[in-house]
Amino acid sequence: MVQVIAITGPTASGKSALADEVALRIGTDVISADAMQVYRGMDIGTAKTPMAQRAVPLQLVDIVDPDQAYSAALYQRDARDLIDNHIEKGKLAILCGGTGLYIQAALEDMRFPQGEVDDARRTRYNDMAESLGAAGIYQLLVERDPLSAEQIHPNNVRRVIRALEMTDEGVSYAQQRSGFAQPTPVYSSLTFALTMDRGALYERIDRRVDAMMNQGLVDEVSALIEHGMSDALTSRQAIGYKEIIDALSGLTSMEEAVALIKQRSRRYAKRQLSWCRRNPRTIWIDMDAYSLDQAASFIVERIGA
RNA sequence: GGCCAGAUAGCUCAGUUGGUAGAGCAGCGGACUGAAAAUCCGCGUGUCGAGGGUUCGACUCCCCCUCUGGCCA
Numbered sequence: 001m002v003q004v005i006a007i008t009g010p011t012a013s014g015k016s017a018l019a020d021e022v023a024l025r026i027g028t029d030v031i032s033a034d035a036m037q038v039y040r041g042m043d044i045g046t047a048k049t050p051m052a053q054r055a056v057p058l059q060l061v062d063i064v065d066p067d068q069a070y071s072a073a074l075y076q077r078d079a080r081d082l083i084d085n086h087i088e089k090g091k092l093a094i095l096c097g098g099t100g101l102y103i104q105a106a107l108e109d110m111r112f113p114q115g116e117v118d119d120a121r122r123t124r125y126n127d128m129a130e131s132l133g134a135a136g137i138y139q140l141l142v143e144r145d146p147l148s149a150e151q152i153h154p155n156n157v158r159r160v161i162r163a164l165e166m167t168d169e170g171v172s173y174a175q176q177r178s179g180f181a182q183p184t185p186v187y188s189s190l191t192f193a194l195t196m197d198r199g200a201l202y203e204r205i206d207r208r209v210d211a212m213m214n215q216g217l218v219d220e221v222s223a224l225i226e227h228g229m230s231d232a233l234t235s236r237q238a239i240g241y242k243e244i245i246d247a248l249s250g251l252t253s254m255e256e257a258v259a260l261i262k263q264r265s266r267r268y269a270k271r272q273l274s275w276c277r278r279n280p281r282t283i284w285i286d287m288d289a290y291s292l293d294q295a296a297s298f299i300v301e302r303i304g305a
Numbered sequence: 306g307g308c309c310a311g312a313u314a315g316c317u318c319a320g321u322u323g324g325u326a327g328a329g330c331a332g333c334g335g336a337c338u339g340a341a342a343a344u345c346c347g348c349g350u351g352u353c354g355a356g357g358g359u360u361c362g363a364c365u366c367c368c369c370c371u372c373u374g375g376c377c378a
Contacts, residue, residue: 072341100341102341108338117340153344153345153346155344158344162340176338179338238342263331274336278337
């Protein structure tokens, strides 16, 4: 008996529409698995399905303000609450989104260290990395936790800092990782990933970015900047936002910003595909061969079996 | 029609006195355990316009053809 399904795949591949259709057919709602759609006010750039067009309720969108930090651990908590609730009611839970880590955190036995991530401490490490350089901060990790240092590339400052945070919390990154060599599912689940011809996908991405601009992405970003988005730790990393912020502050032209959004979206799509490929349980759906309707039928059939 | 310049990776181009080619951008692959739309790592993907000649050997020299741009008619 399948308890939860995930519908994922690259950006602009049609995940949301498909999830809506499946949810409608089997009488449930959709739980977003998207690291940027959690933010209020970030609608156009994250391609959030507009309220009026939602066939079924969409959960875990608009749950925090853009100046707040959210994380995989928090998502795990929130998503599992909802999934458990669905199971209690005998309903299938549908996770839909492109953030692979979030889906994994929800569906697999992934454990995060206790304690809160301390923004002030993170900022301090970021500053330290700035002044010491990548090699300098890496050296700090080598001294504190050589085993973890071995597993992290010295240039990957982001990971180096996280590993340092973990040592502060009394945990070792290396140790933590080795414990989860073979992921074990916590629910009975199926993961579907959408795919299509690369050229066609890139074409869709370009067109969607143009559409976002027409829908007023610049205005949306301006409004968010007034609420302090430029300083936000997480939300301002979103593709389509950071580029517009740079253009509005005069660092680039708007034309360059749009081109950059398209390119970064393409690369992002590629990384998403990479993530899906490494999961051997991924069930691929070729959207070149299936219509939305056929894809929905395919999924419904698989759930029943 | 004549003269000149060019034709090399998806694009823009480099390529020494002949030894089967390399940069940027684009692209492709991968990693990922509390920022993940983040962060990081790896990879030239090529009938050197076609055909012939010289040479042990031609992207390179010679001939011829095709195409493109410019100039002159």
